[in-house]
Amino acid sequence: VTPGIDGSDARAIRRLGSLLEVSKALAELVELDPLLKVILDKATEVMDAERSTIFMHDERLSVLRSHLSGQIARDAVHLHLGVGIAGQVAKTLELLNVPDAYADPRFNPRFDRETGFRTRNILCAPLLSRDGRLLGVIQLLNKRGSAAFSPDDETLLLGFASIAAVAIDRARLVAAVVESKRIEESLRLAHDIQMGMLTRRFPRHGVAIHAALQPARGVGGDFYDLVEQEGRTWFAVGDVSGKGMGAALFMAITLTLFRASAEGGASPAEVMARMNRALARDNERAMFVTVFVGLVNLTTGRLTFANGGHNPPYVLRATGALEVLKNADSPALGVLEDAAYADSELDLLRGDGLFLYTDGITEAQAPDEAFYGVERLEALLRGLASASPAECVDRVVGDVNRFASGAPPADDLTVLALRRLQD
Amino acid sequence: MEIREERRGAVLIVAPAGRVDSNTSGTFEASVLERAKEPRLLVDLSGVEYISSAGLRVFLMLARKVKETGGRLVLCGMGASVRQVFDLAGFTALFLVEPSVEQGLARLSA
Numbered sequence: 065v066t067p068g069i070d071g072s073d074a075r076a077i078r079r080l081g082s083l084l085e086v087s088k089a090l091a092e093l094v095e096l097d098p099l100l101k102v103i104l105d106k107a108t109e110v111m112d113a114e115r116s117t118i119f120m121h122d123e124r125l126s127v128l129r130s131h132l133s134g135q136i137a138r139d140a141v142h143l144h145l146g147v148g149i150a151g152q153v154a155k156t157l158e159l160l161n162v163p164d165a166y167a168d169p170r171f172n173p174r175f176d177r178e179t180g181f182r183t184r185n186i187l188c189a190p191l192l193s194r195d196g197r198l199l200g201v202i203q204l205l206n207k208r209g210s211a212a213f214s215p216d217d218e219t220l221l222l223g224f225a226s227i228a229a230v231a232i233d234r235a236r237l238v239a240a241v242v243e244s245k246r247i248e249e250s251l252r253l254a255h256d257i258q259m260g261m262l263t264r265r266f267p268r269h270g271v272a273i274h275a276a277l278q279p280a281r282g283v284g285g286d287f288y289d290l291v292e293q294e295g296r297t298w299f300a301v302g303d304v305s306g307k308g309m310g311a312a313l314f315m316a317i318t319l320t321l322f323r324a325s326a327e328g329g330a331s332p333a334e335v336m337a338r339m340n341r342a343l344a345r346d347n348e349r350a351m352f353v354t355v356f357v358g359l360v361n362l363t364t365g366r367l368t369f370a371n372g373g374h375n376p377p378y379v380l381r382a383t384g385a386l387e388v389l390k391n392a393d394s395p396a397l398g399v400l401e402d403a404a405y406a407d408s409e410l411d412l413l414r415g416d417g418l419f420l421y422t423d424g425i426t427e428a429q430a431p432d433e434a435f436y437g438v439e440r441l442e443a444l445l446r447g448l449a450s451a452s453p454a455e456c457v458d459r460v461v462g463d464v465n466r467f468a469s470g471a472p473p474a475d476d477l478t479v480l481a482l483r484r485l486q487d
Numbered sequence: 488m489e490i491r492e493e494r495r496g497a498v499l500i501v502a503p504a505g506r507v508d509s510n511t512s513g514t515f516e517a518s519v520l521e522r523a524k525e526p527r528l529l530v531d532l533s534g535v536e537y538i539s540s541a542g543l544r545v546f547l548m549l550a551r552k553v554k555e556t557g558g559r560l561v562l563c564g565m566g567a568s569v570r571q572v573f574d575l576a577g578f579t580a581l582f583l584v585e586p587s588v589e590q591g592l593a594r595l596s597a
Contacts, residue, residue: 303540304540305540305541305543305544306509306512306540306541306544307509307541349548350544350547350548350551351544352540352543352544352547352576354540354575354576372577373575373576373577373578374575375575393574393575393577393579393580394577395576395577395578395580395581396540396576396577396578399547399577399578399581400581403577423539423540427539474508474509474510475509475539
């Protein structure tokens, strides 16, 4: 006999010791699944129970999802808040001690029937985060020996639950950070792939061309492209509806279709009709893309073009005149499988230029929410009558970025400038 | 963005107000597509001050859904700038468009 310590004190000290042990074990684990397994094992051991279950709270679906300990690992059970013993605890956020399960109307004997287990008594406590949110519920079945769970067991479980909740909360936070890092990483990769699809080789034969694209949120739906052929050059600028990963995928398809169609294509309208048929087929999400396609003859300066719902480009005449390049209204690509597109023509004289853009330019907003607008764009372009395409691109993008002065861009912005050379 | 709804006889009038852009089109899409099963739907755009291509997409989806369920859709009350966006994208021809709510109702009850 140890003097001064009777049997119940010795048990209390042993139990406190085991709580400390649990606390240490849990401090080392940051991943949720192994953590839950240790919590369940320790709970069964420390509480002298036959089985334990953790029900994790799914806030989105407002249900509890089970993680079991012990020999029976069946499919996860889903409980609604307020239903059954665990559901009751999840609803009231209060510990529940049920000395005789079959005498309690809230007890659901279905799981016993399915597993062959016989539940005698239950001790169940909520797992709460520091800010009082419900993380889940821990439930212990059958106190070893014949007695039910005691008031001491209740106190011990509350202590155990608060230690376990801290560990679960931390594991969830870590998981959320890891997940957002992973998403960020994949967006960065997608951005690199998308930017890698854009050509950076700009021709200077008969015409000089330059272009730039600045995505709003990592990945976007704007694009430009060039296809150089013997004696002529194709160019295109487009804008997919919406932003983000979906728009980026649609952009990649559109860009690929443009390259393939321009390869053997006869005219911009024909290329556009071909792209449109492919995009409109099985277009469940009703995505669409506005596209301007031009084909310039490097010897004669003859420009053939078609416009599928895109904002009309500007012609920057060598004389200093600024013209809007209008043609027949045709719908954006991807909308109507049998939409008709028409070619228009225009002669570019030596020194004449062309300026294409997406609405990210005109719809750029200053911190006071004012739009950049067509008037500002036109005023700037009037001063660029003899500027090189690279200078036009830099000046416009620079001016828009200055105007937005650090306000996060709401839309991708793309510009493409072309000028027929003097010789 | 706010979306007002009003029932006039057999017609449900849906009136979005504010900007329909990539920030708000998700909300607009969710609420307006729920109404796609209405046999007669009138969308009053007089309160819309700005619409982007993401907003246009919602109208395309709505038109498809309404067509699938055999309903009828009319747009009305387009301001000049909204009309310009529809025109530019070549979308005006894809929709039945009326100047006012009254004319929209007349078109739907015809």
